[in-house]
Amino acid sequence: MSVVDESRAPDAPAYRSPLLARPGAVEGSGPDAGVALHYGDPVHEQRALARGEGLVDLSHLGVVTVTGPDRISWLNTLSSQLLLGLEAGASTEMLLLDVNGHVEHAPAVQDDGERTWLLTEAADAAPLAEFLDKMRFMLRVEVARRDDVAVLGTAAGGWTRLAAHPAHVLTWQDPWPRTAPGSTAYGPADADHPGIEIHRALSVVRRDALADVVDAFLAPAATPAGTPDAAGAPARRGRLAGTWAWEALRVEAWRPRLAREVDERTIPHELDWLRTGVHLSKGCYRGQETIARVVNLGRPPRRLVMLHLDGSADRLPDPGAEVRLGEKAVGRLTSSVRHEELGPVALAVVKRSVAADATLEVDGVAAAQEVVVRPDGVTDARPAERPGAGLRRRDLRR
Known part of the structure; x- marks a missing residue:
């Protein structure tokens, strides 16, 4: 197949979210151009987001899907992450590296049992889809860009207010900073990490129902039963929050982002990205030599x-x-x-x-x-003794 998206062609107008027409909206810039930086009150937007009552327009982000019976095993061969056995609905992420171990793509990953969803930066959607399409060979997989859906961001369980809407497709819950089995960390233990209490999520919804989904989120919602103030508590109203609030939580959590922290020299170790993006014992993939060498022998520059x-x-x-x-x-x-x-x-x-x-x-x-x-x-994954340290030069000549 050929990955073509005429709506994002070079001469197409830049994307502008319909939510920029909402009161107080101020457009963002850089990788977040086309959506709101804030809606006139950044401080209260941050607080609402942290309480689970804020909704962030991330409809500029890219979405790519992979279908076909070979999709999981195929993606596993390309990825730094172990994807074999990935259960439907489970949230993970993967890094796609160049031959020298530099980060090229870093999509969020979720499989729904029929297709694998990859959520990425706005500018990365086309390159990611094109790379995957070139790597299909004769395998039974199909790669597609999905401009029929849009992404919304929430924190602190706010995604549950979206899940009941008929236009809700899926929600990816950010695993950061919980060190995945088979990985390691260059930073503090999970329990001591400032991001451990920050629970961000990306929800995919039908783009044609974006405004309706947002309005439903903003409508008053009753305090959940069982909470201390449930009895007689007033209904809680959601509010729109800009990418300023979203980025504030991300920076607080030390969460690396492809469009910000990554340059042409970045290896995952430098950003502590092994903890959620790399499995140290999975099979061969492009860039694996750098991952292993720096963990076992070297240090990130x-x-x-x-x-x-x-x-x-x-x-x-x-x-x-x-x-x-x-x-x-x-x-x-x-x-x-x-x-x-x-x-x-x-x-x-x-x-x-x-x-x-x-x-x-x-x-x-x-x-x-x-x-x-x-x-x-x-990291703790480094062997106590340098690999091969016990071998003498003459042993290597045999």
């Missing part, structure tokens, strides 16, 4: 950090800005946002050699580090 920016500054540095230690550039800012509790915060990728207690500077704004990926660059 860079590391993800969270930056707490000087709140007295009247501006927020833009993604892509240089991170400096004195006069020396040591990395780049990847994401920045004003969090309603934490203040101005950011994610950045810096050289692993940068001291964890060093105060950095981004575009003239002082920044204190919070360690995400350990500076020693070692």
